[in-house]
Amino acid sequence: MAGKKKPEYVNLEYIESMSGGDESIMRELVDVFIEQVPEFIREMQELHEKQDWTNLGMLAHKAKSSIAIMGMDDLAVMLKEFELDAKEAKSPEKYPAYIERFINETTHAVEELKSIFEKPKQ
Numbered sequence: 001m002a003g004k005k006k007p008e009y010v011n012l013e014y015i016e017s018m019s020g021g022d023e024s025i026m027r028e029l030v031d032v033f034i035e036q037v038p039e040f041i042r043e044m045q046e047l048h049e050k051q052d053w054t055n056l057g058m059l060a061h062k063a064k065s066s067i068a069i070m071g072m073d074d075l076a077v078m079l080k081e082f083e084l085d086a087k088e089a090k091s092p093e094k095y096p097a098y099i100e101r102f103i104n105e106t107t108h109a110v111e112e113l114k115s116i117f118e119k120p121k122q
Contacts, residue, residue: 007116009109011071018069029069030113036066037106044099056095057086063102070113075105 012026019025040063047056060083068076082098085091 007112009072009105009112010116011073012116014069014071027117030117033066033070034110034113036063037110040066041099041103041106044102048095048099051092053086053089053092057083057088060086060098067106070109072105072109075102078102 015026015029019029040059043059044056044063047053047059060079064076064079064083067079078098078101082095082102085094085098
């Protein structure tokens, strides 16, 4: 991990402090995040298509926790707004933009994390 440029989408300070700097624990947290992202995206798109705003709000809340752990604070703030709007079925015209931003930023974050945590060639 040393010598890599500063990540643009993620801030690993939180998981570094949470794991005591143990790279195997950090890698495990990152692997869980990488697995969750496609599930969050698929579910967000399905719930939006069904106009199931309550569950979409609950999913935004759930995703916010994972996003916050990866230090994606701006996206976490947006997800909080998304959560509150969706739970009240308020401003549904904003939801596609929320989802698009989530997809864009998490996709970049996953690529960034994969490059940071790629196993060194033996």
